[in-house]
Amino acid sequence: MPLAAESVVDVTLPGGGGYGLPSERPVAAVLADVVEGYVSVAAAREVYGVEVRYLGDPDALVRLPEDYAVDEEQTARRRAGQ
Numbered sequence: 797m798p799l800a801a802e803s804v805v806d807v808t809l810p811g812g813g814g815y816g817l818p819s820e821r822p823v824a825a826v827l828a829d830v831v832e833g834y835v836s837v838a839a840a841r842e843v844y845g846v847e848v849r850y851l852g853d854p855d856a857l858v859r860l861p862e863d864y865a866v867d868e869e870q871t872a873r874r875r876a877g878q
Contacts, residue, residue: 819845819875823866831861845874 799805814821826846829835840846847870852863 818843823868823871827864827866831859831864841874845871847871847874 821844823846826835826840826844827848830837830840830848835844837848837850840848847867849865849867850859850863851865852859856863
């Protein structure tokens, strides 16, 4: 479709909340989402009940996967509702 030079194109992509309870999402999958930047550390904690720690330099421009770790004990407590 030809467009004029001053035209504006707005693209809206669908998204979804997924299925199932967030607290039942595998911990490794939540960690991978944090590492990839799809989910923040705060959302991992608040939505998924997974306590992810960033262990790297807070001023680092590049955050590597090995800079993240799951606090398994705290995650188990959160997911148990404690």
